[in-house]
Amino acid sequence: MAELQSLSEDAYLALSHSYVAAAAAGLAYGAARGPDVGRDCCAPGPGGDGPAAPAPRAAPAAAESSGEQSGDEDDAFERRRRRRGPGPAGDARRRPREQRSLRLSINARERRRMHDLNDALDGLRAVIPYAHSPSVRKLSKIATLLLAKNYILMQAQALDEMRRLVAYLNQGQGLAAPVTTAPLTPFGQAAVYPFSAGASLPCPDKCAAFSGAPSALCKHCTEKP
DNA sequence: TAGGCCATCTGGTCCT
DNA sequence: AGGACCAGATGGCCTA
Numbered sequence: 001m002a003e004l005q006s007l008s009e010d011a012y013l014a015l016s017h018s019y020v021a022a023a024a025a026g027l028a029y030g031a032a033r034g035p036d037v038g039r040d041c042c043a044p045g046p047g048g049d050g051p052a053a054p055a056p057r058a059a060p061a062a063a064e065s066s067g068e069q070s071g072d073e074d075d076a077f078e079r080r081r082r083r084r085g086p087g088p089a090g091d092a093r094r095r096p097r098e099q100r101s102l103r104l105s106i107n108a109r110e111r112r113r114m115h116d117l118n119d120a121l122d123g124l125r126a127v128i129p130y131a132h133s134p135s136v137r138k139l140s141k142i143a144t145l146l147l148a149k150n151y152i153l154m155q156a157q158a159l160d161e162m163r164r165l166v167a168y169l170n171q172g173q174g175l176a177a178p179v180t181t182a183p184l185t186p187f188g189q190a191a192v193y194p195f196s197a198g199a200s201l202p203c204p205d206k207c208a209a210f211s212g213a214p215s216a217l218c219k220h221c222t223e224k225p
Numbered sequence: 226t227a228g229g230c231c232a233t234c235t236g237g238t239c240c241t
Numbered sequence: 242a243g244g245a246c247c248a249g250a251t252g253g254c255c256t257a
Binding site for chain 2: 242245246250251255
């Protein structure tokens with residue numbers, strides 16, 4: 001059991017360290033972009049259906065269709081419409097101005113939704129133990145989710161081991177074990193911990209074994225095939 | 226220069 | 242009808 005525990009920790013640490021190592025090599029990325037580049041400048045105002053200012057990174061695209069109602073952007077909007085061909089029947093029913101206004105409103109809502117999603121991801125990054133540092137590139141979205149999943153599984157495993165230890169100690173004192181003997185099954189899942197499966201496998205297989213996504217993080221692994 | 230990551234736009238679908 | 246959610250497309254920035 002202790003072996004399993006150490007394997008799980010190793011796997012988790014390997015995952016986070018390999019990512020950090022990769023990130024440290026390219027710290028300019030995080031430094032240049034920052035965690036929230038483009039957020040303040042393009043967030044719509046309160047109650048804002050109004051068009052957002054163009055974000056620095058996606059300036060051309062954002063300016064093209066979500067920016068102010070300049071003539072250039074209207075032209076861009078029309079170009080985009082022409083490129084996509086005739087719209088659905090719903091488009092034909094609306095007047096162009098009204099249609100454009102509705103589109104901008106929908107775009108702003110979607111932007112807000114994605115910002116909320118990113119805020120939640122930032123919150124998740126904040127509680128995942130990995131090297132939080134201004135000089136280290138922040139975790140990608142997929143890495144954040146996979147790391148969080150593995151961290152949860154690792155914690156569940158640690159808790160399970162702790163319960164077994166308590167039960168063992170209680171037995172030693174002649175007490176009935178107050179702990180359930182059922183294996184811990186977080187969120188109703190089977191008590192299968194992915195860390196052990198790939199402990200002796202080469203990198204791609206090991207990454208696949210404990211991440212469930214063979215290609216998502218393997219590129220960050222130090223054991224390149 | 227290719228590939229990774231990201232933000233944004235957009236149309237479709239489902240729900241209230 | 243309007244909002245939330247989703248997935249595809251597009252284009253920019255960055256790194257190896």
